[in-house]
Amino acid sequence: MSFLSIFYALLFYFATGLLVVGLGYKIRQYAKTPAPLKIPTTPAPVTKGGVVIRMAKEVVFFYSLFRSNKWIWLFGWLFHITLFVVLLRHLRYFTEPVWWWVDLLQPFGKYAAFGMIAGLAGLWARRFLVDRVRYISAPSDHLMLALLLGIGISGASMTFVSHTDIVSVKVFFLGLMRFDLQPLPSDPLLLIHLGLVAALMIIFPFSKLLHAPGVFFSPTRNQVDNPREQRHVAAWAVAEFESAGDQQKNNT
Amino acid sequence: MADFEIPKIKNYLEIPAVQEDVMAHSSPFIAKPPHQAGLGFPEELVDDWENKAIEKMGDLLGKYRSFQVYLDSCVKCGACTDKCHYFIGTTDAKNMPVARQDLLRKVYRRYFTFAGKYFPKLVGATDMTKEVLDEWYSYFHQCSQCRRCSVFCPYGIDTAEISMAAREIMDEVGLGQKYCNEIILKAQTIGNNLGLPERALADTLIDLEEEVEEDTGLPVKYPLDVKGADILLVTPSADFFAEPHIDGLIGYGKVFHEVGASWTMSSKASEAANFGMFIGSYANMRKLAMRIREAAIELGVKRIVFGECGHAWRVAYSFLNTLAGPFDFLDPNYPVPQHICEFTHGYLEEGKLRINKEENDHMRLTFHDSCNVARGSRMGPTPGGQFEIPRKIIKAVCNHYYDMAQDTIHDATYCCGGGGGLLTDDLMEIRVKGALPRMQALKTVVDDHGVTNMAAICAICKSQFTKVLPYYDFSMDMIVSVHQLVSDAIVLTGSEQEKELDGVEDDEAEATAE
Amino acid sequence: MSTIDVNGTAVEVDEEGYLVDLGSWTPEIGTALAKGDDCELTDNHWEVINFLREYYEEYQIAPAVRVLTKAIGKKLGKDKGNSKYLYELFPYGPAKQACKYAGLPKPTGCV
Numbered sequence: 035m036s037f038l039s040i041f042y043a044l045l046f047y048f049a050t051g052l053l054v055v056g057l058g059y060k061i062r063q064y065a066k067t068p069a070p071l072k073i074p075t076t077p078a079p080v081t082k083g084g085v086v087i088r089m090a091k092e093v094v095f096f097y098s099l100f101r102s103n104k105w106i107w108l109f110g111w112l113f114h115i116t117l118f119v120v121l122l123r124h125l126r127y128f129t130e131p132v133w134w135w136v137d138l139l140q141p142f143g144k145y146a147a148f149g150m151i152a153g154l155a156g157l158w159a160r161r162f163l164v165d166r167v168r169y170i171s172a173p174s175d176h177l178m179l180a181l182l183l184g185i186g187i188s189g190a191s192m193t194f195v196s197h198t199d200i201v202s203v204k205v206f207f208l209g210l211m212r213f214d215l216q217p218l219p220s221d222p223l224l225l226i227h228l229g230l231v232a233a234l235m236i237i238f239p240f241s242k243l244l245h246a247p248g249v250f251f252s253p254t255r256n257q258v259d260n261p262r263e264q265r266h267v268a269a270w271a272v273a274e275f276e277s278a279g280d281q282q283k284n285n286t
Numbered sequence: 287m288a289d290f291e292i293p294k295i296k297n298y299l300e301i302p303a304v305q306e307d308v309m310a311h312s313s314p315f316i317a318k319p320p321h322q323a324g325l326g327f328p329e330e331l332v333d334d335w336e337n338k339a340i341e342k343m344g345d346l347l348g349k350y351r352s353f354q355v356y357l358d359s360c361v362k363c364g365a366c367t368d369k370c371h372y373f374i375g376t377t378d379a380k381n382m383p384v385a386r387q388d389l390l391r392k393v394y395r396r397y398f399t400f401a402g403k404y405f406p407k408l409v410g411a412t413d414m415t416k417e418v419l420d421e422w423y424s425y426f427h428q429c430s431q432c433r434r435c436s437v438f439c440p441y442g443i444d445t446a447e448i449s450m451a452a453r454e455i456m457d458e459v460g461l462g463q464k465y466c467n468e469i470i471l472k473a474q475t476i477g478n479n480l481g482l483p484e485r486a487l488a489d490t491l492i493d494l495e496e497e498v499e500e501d502t503g504l505p506v507k508y509p510l511d512v513k514g515a516d517i518l519l520v521t522p523s524a525d526f527f528a529e530p531h532i533d534g535l536i537g538y539g540k541v542f543h544e545v546g547a548s549w550t551m552s553s554k555a556s557e558a559a560n561f562g563m564f565i566g567s568y569a570n571m572r573k574l575a576m577r578i579r580e581a582a583i584e585l586g587v588k589r590i591v592f593g594e595c596g597h598a599w600r601v602a603y604s605f606l607n608t609l610a611g612p613f614d615f616l617d618p619n620y621p622v623p624q625h626i627c628e629f630t631h632g633y634l635e636e637g638k639l640r641i642n643k644e645e646n647d648h649m650r651l652t653f654h655d656s657c658n659v660a661r662g663s664r665m666g667p668t669p670g671g672q673f674e675i676p677r678k679i680i681k682a683v684c685n686h687y688y689d690m691a692q693d694t695i696h697d698a699t700y701c702c703g704g705g706g707g708l709l710t711d712d713l714m715e716i717r718v719k720g721a722l723p724r725m726q727a728l729k730t731v732v733d734d735h736g737v738t739n740m741a742a743i744c745a746i747c748k749s750q751f752t753k754v755l756p757y758y759d760f761s762m763d764m765i766v767s768v769h770q771l772v773s774d775a776i777v778l779t780g781s782e783q784e785k786e787l788d789g790v791e792d793d794e795a796e797a798t799a800e
Numbered sequence: 801m802s803t804i805d806v807n808g809t810a811v812e813v814d815e816e817g818y819l820v821d822l823g824s825w826t827p828e829i830g831t832a833l834a835k836g837d838d839c840e841l842t843d844n845h846w847e848v849i850n851f852l853r854e855y856y857e858e859y860q861i862a863p864a865v866r867v868l869t870k871a872i873g874k875k876l877g878k879d880k881g882n883s884k885y886l887y888e889l890f891p892y893g894p895a896k897q898a899c900k901y902a903g904l905p906k907p908t909g910c911v
Contacts (some may be wrong), residue, residue, distance in 0.1 A: 064351060064354065067347070067355075070608070072608065073444065075433060075661050075662075076662060078664075091768065096440055098438055100436060102366070102369070102439075102440075106365055110471055146586060157363075166301075166304050166364060166367035167363075169379045169382070170384050170385055172408070173409075174401070175361075240399065242358070242361045244357075245359040245360070249440070252352075252355055252356070254436050254444050255442040259304045259669065261603060261604045261607055262622060265611045266607070267608055
């Protein structure tokens, strides 16, 4: 077994572990931190079902962003939706036999890469061209786009320019999933692509990519507008303010 | 008129090119030691404030999900950058919502995230220094916590939450704002923001009764501390003191009188406003809210109704039940609390109020949605009622009504420029500049529809506009209370107005009453 | 703490120019405070200032604008009993500017 195969195998175990544990830690943190006050941005849904619809509109269509800025929406939505399709397409490298609907996606998934690249390029261009966005961009914001663009371009290159031995790649990943190490082709494009993906997985729980779980925990978007009907209190507030002595006074 | 440049109203709202630090000089007066101590904060900047501030930040991160999630989630997409009225009016880069948040986020990253601890330059993380603190003090007092940015953020990141946390941290290390903290202490000790003692309040109300009786010929009452009344009205103390606020109060009283409601105000809870929200202090906000609960219990009322006040309605609608509930001792048939607009609207719908719209024919009106009502509360049973109900009231009492541009009303409304604890003379520059987007929208309806007056349901908005309108060549009395319009058009049973209508113009009066 | 000069004596005022020791007010101090704002006090100004002081003495607070306009209307004639007239006298707002010259604390709140 080549050093390269072992290195990439360990890298992906490490990256996956960190992604799962790191993300799990942050999600647990978000879930456990109380929201002591009702702060939905109104008009807000008055039922839980309504909140599910509101959240779906945000997550699937980027509704607020659409209201806000059509260019950012266009590039941002294009990037995310094509990334989603590309990710689904990649399931074929982790399943045997390949699920029928993943097969169905294959032609779309291949070309979705271009949408992804276009979206990212548009977003990155804004960081240079729009003075307001230029002002708020930190080096990490540029690097994040470079990383994603690198993943997109290296991936698309393997599909459309210089094919890699994709069958061996699949054997390698199926092997990783069964803890049975298999050789990885040493194609430079593939190594770049996989290296960047692993980097992205590692960075995920430490970066602004936390917006992915974050949006589901955003109180302005996920709270039901019913404060008059249902008393909403956080445990810390009860402990701090409605302790025994105080409570008696309140209950008169 | 001013020692700063007043923004020009153009044909359309222009998103300015960013400039750096042009508003860095804007900082409010610092709270005096007694005001700090009275609210449970250190009297002045404590030794070791850097560590205390970080400690407090950690405390808040564990207590407020919004704070934790919003500090992590921003991707710097730029959607919010052109949404803040203070940015539009000042062009200062740090008045873009994301840049304002970043003043705090960069410190959060430095002390609470892996990336910021080990790669501070890469992610823009900085130490908690005096320069940072000064910047916080300046720019977190250039945010009116109006939440417009939150509406347009793909993750709903609410700069108000960040700015409240920043102010709480500053209070906690001994750096409070004079305007807010002095007022909170007054409201907690005397009962209202003005510091109006019971006797002055009582005599002011007697004066008001005389005035209304002179006008209508009816003994319309403005009762104070009446035990056993059905309704406790909690209204901003500006309603007792300032114009056009007081005309709104006259209106509430006339509606109560006409429908035969048994109501009272309270000298203990003679303030609807709750500036505890502005400084992000749950403890102080609760203390103020508890006065209302206590007053309701002591007076033995069955219902609580709030007067026209924007942030007060947010605190009342969204937080009162949390802070001072449960209100199981009140009549369960009515929402707790209820807005005076909900109250009046109900009777208008039932046709129980006789209205002579022509009394308001000298005005052509528009309505300013106050930010806290629009984006932080509701009226009526359905979402968006906070937009519909005040407009329905205005249209029921006025013949000429015109909305301002769609992207400046409802939940996209622009703040008046004076909310969030900025309604103080030492912040006049930011107040005037921040009013630009609203002034622009107003100018458009003035030019297109001949609008003469703008109605509002917020004490801060009313005071802010009174002050700021003249800077933009409008008249200060252009701003009116919604219940002032009701007050002028309502035909009280047995009043001089009724006699005049029915005596002279019988037919027309009946037609109007339909 | 800053001071203003009143006939050779230094009088303490706060950062907004309001008198610190309310009990030390004299008409001369009132005139000096107004002068600081380039405001020359006429008899009509003094009617307002004197009423404010009387009211403050009784209630420990400045009067509501409506109370003030009514009182001034009684004293100076009905045509002057409105806030427009008061704003002519005190362009920065009767509540705040007149209180300052009268040596009253600045009204706080949403006003």
